[in-house]
Amino acid sequence: MNALETTGLGMRHRRTWALRDCSVAVPAGRVAALVGPNGAGKTTLLRLAVGLLTPTTGQVRIFGRPARESGERTAFVAQNKPLYTGFRVSEMLRFGRGLNPRWDDAAARRRLTELGIPLDRRIGRLSGGQRTQVALTVALAKRPDLLMLDEPLADLDPLARDDVARGLMGAVAETGLTVLLSSHVVSELEGVCDWLVVVNGGRVQVSGDIDELMARHSLLTGPAETADALAARLPVVSRSGAGRQATLLVRDDAPPPDPRWSARPVTLEEMVLAYLRTPDAAALPRPALSPAH
Numbered sequence: 001m002n003a004l005e006t007t008g009l010g011m012r013h014r015r016t017w018a019l020r021d022c023s024v025a026v027p028a029g030r031v032a033a034l035v036g037p038n039g040a041g042k043t044t045l046l047r048l049a050v051g052l053l054t055p056t057t058g059q060v061r062i063f064g065r066p067a068r069e070s071g072e073r074t075a076f077v078a079q080n081k082p083l084y085t086g087f088r089v090s091e092m093l094r095f096g097r098g099l100n101p102r103w104d105d106a107a108a109r110r111r112l113t114e115l116g117i118p119l120d121r122r123i124g125r126l127s128g129g130q131r132t133q134v135a136l137t138v139a140l141a142k143r144p145d146l147l148m149l150d151e152p153l154a155d156l157d158p159l160a161r162d163d164v165a166r167g168l169m170g171a172v173a174e175t176g177l178t179v180l181l182s183s184h185v186v187s188e189l190e191g192v193c194d195w196l197v198v199v200n201g202g203r204v205q206v207s208g209d210i211d212e213l214m215a216r217h218s219l220l221t222g223p224a225e226t227a228d229a230l231a232a233r234l235p236v237v238s239r240s241g242a243g244r245q246a247t248l249l250v251r252d253d254a255p256p257p258d259p260r261w262s263a264r265p266v267t268l269e270e271m272v273l274a275y276l277r278t279p280d281a282a283a284l285p286r287p288a289l290s291p292a293h
């Protein structure tokens with residue numbers, strides 16, 4: 001079962017396509033990273049998925065049902081962490097309890113106590129990391145099956161990022177929910193996320209299991225004068241290097257056919273950057289979508 005599935009999804013604002021022909025699937029139980037440069041369409045995809053925007057083309061399904069019917073099954077933490085800064089944390093919880101029939105107040109209080117966040121403190125007086133944790137706690141207390149977060153790690157120091165990432169992973173382990181989070185900080189997604197979606201210029205470039213994707217890519221280094229000949233024989237994603245040495249990031253796990261070249265595994269960041277530098281490259285075919293609805 002896919003937690004999120006989009007087919008031919010597009011969103012146009014007047015003449016600008018914020019997202020085009022986007023077909024992706026995030027299987028249930030995954031922690032998926034949504035990565036792309038500024039203006040790539042990440043927020044648009046999340047807002048469409050949560051039903052806050054109506055698509056211009058295509059459709060979104062949440063656990064097999066149209067997004068607008070998913071209601072209580074999804075929770076969304078927007079980029080600007082929409083918390084009422086004048087509220088105390090306890091008032092925020094009371095507010096959430098009143099609005100959400102599935103609200104788990106005991107779990108929310110327990111989580112905040114464990115994090116050392118005082119319930120009587122006003123939201124506006126919390127640090128950025130604490131505010132993110134409160135927004136995350138409120139979202140988790142709704143007991144969603146699919147939690148979507150727009151840039152939850154932005155504006156946080158490394159320690160706070162690590163705390164937030166651990167908090168998310170703990171929640172996934174405890175409840176089995178699916179998470180989709182957008183981020184610019186690719187290096188910090190390693191070990192947190194197990195599914196990757198890359199969007200660039202409104203289009204999907206990559207969608208798949210992170211371990212499988214990394215196993216299928218390698219970084220080749222060798223003499224620059226032979227790079228053209230090698231590149232003609234291999235699916236090259238991006239090319240770099242200066243002087244006499246060239247580096248090719250290829251979508252291939254076989255040893256290089258030229259003994260003057262050496263190969264090593266890619267890191268997640270290298271792979272993502274290679275795609276972002278080459279907007280025409282794509283690691284698709286896409287993951288299997290469920291049969292046409």
Ligand SMILES: Nc1ncnc2c1ncn2[C@@H]1O[C@H](COP(=O)(O)OP(=O)(O)OP(=O)(O)O)[C@@H](O)[C@H]1O
Nearest residue numbers: 013016017018036037038039040041042043044045
């Ligand atoms: N309401 C709108 N009206 C016009 N254009 C919009 C609107 N919302 C988004 N866009 C455009 O659509 C594109 C995608 O925007 P989106 O916010 O989805 O990108 P993003 O990947 O989340 O970017 P960032 O990483 O900077 O947050 C951008 O070019 C943006 O300017």
